[in-house]
Amino acid sequence: MKKYILTKAALLVFIMTSAQTQEKLDTIYANEYKNVALFFPEEISQGITGAEHFVFTYNREKQQHFGLLQAKPGRESNLLVIGTNGSVFSYILKYKKQLSRLNYFIPEAERIGKEKPVVKDSVKDKKPQKNLNKKEDHYRRFCSYLLSKKQHIGRIKKRKNGIILSVENIVYNKEQLYFVIEIENRSSLDYDLNFLNLAIETRKKGKKKSLQRLYQDPVFKYNLPAKIGKKQTVRLVYVMPKFSLSKERRAILELNEKDGERNLKLKISHRFINNPN
Incomplete structure (x- = not known):
């Protein structure tokens, strides 16, 4: 099975880079005594070595930007890394007893x-596609930056049956509101995500008090998982068009479990929405 995956990945790189076959790849050295750390510009989706005496480990459950490389004596091989945004990186691997570099x-x-190549339907689509990619690239980079920070806007948290839903931060940037959200699963069962929605709730005054809820669609979702494993924590970002709320209104973040009943509704006061970081 391992050989099949490697062959498929190698074929993919060959097809996508046929015009770059003359490019000389960099060489990375490793041994069995020290960890060589590789830091990539985007989270790692897949990492494959061409031989078993080279081992590349990375977090398969909670995607991160770095992986660790170790090696045993043997012939040179190669490393193929695919990022979550589809970027492909490839390096020659060699064993070396004495390492002069431990971080890349x-x-x-x-x-x-x-x-995967970007397929354009027609000549007319070139400009919109370019602008869309520019926007998404900015969203992706800024979301990644926010997840690297430890800034908190206040205590916005809800707990139920070992599941904790919280909004760590709300940040305003270029006409968008960025909601930094954390979902923690302290239970002994995996949590399969059905949906995570943001809505605006309005309290209607009068003799018969009622609530009206209007759902808001994010313009971009970053790091949204399909599953949160047991004893795991996931952090993600929702990018919403800028909005403000009156005292009679508030935001509601709804977390819903697929085929389960561990559902949470987190109320977010207008004060946090109107005063983002």
Whole structure:
């Protein structure tokens, strides 16, 4: 099975980079005594080595930007890494007893191609597609930056049956509100996510008090999982068009479990929405 995955990945890189076959790949050295850390510009989706005496480990459950490389004596091989945004990186691997370098910070310019090419329907679509990619690239970069910070806007949290839903931060940037959300599963069962929605709730005054709820669609979702494993925590970002709320209104974040009853509704006061970081 491992050989099949490697062959398929190698074929993909060959197709996507046929125009770059003359490009000389960098070499990374490793041994069995020390961890060599590789930091990539985007989270790692897949990492494959060409031989078993080279081992590349990375977090498969909670995607991160770095992986660790170790090696045993043997012939040279190669490392193929595919990022969550489809970027492809490839390096020659060699064993070396004495290592002069233990950390590699990989720039985006070193990617050799994309896992899937961008298909444009017609000549008319070129400008809109370019602008869309620019926006999404900005959203992605800023979301990644926010997840690296430890800034908190206040205590906005809801607990139920070992599931904790919280809004860590609300940030305003370029006409958008960024909601930094954390879902923690302290239970002994995996949590399959059905949906995570944001709505605006209005209290109607009068003899018969009622609530009216209007759902808001994010313009971008970053790091939204399909499952939160037991004893795991996931942090994600929802990018929403800028809005403000009166005292009679508030935001509601709804977390719903697929085929389960561990559902949470987190109320967010107008004060947090109107005073973002």
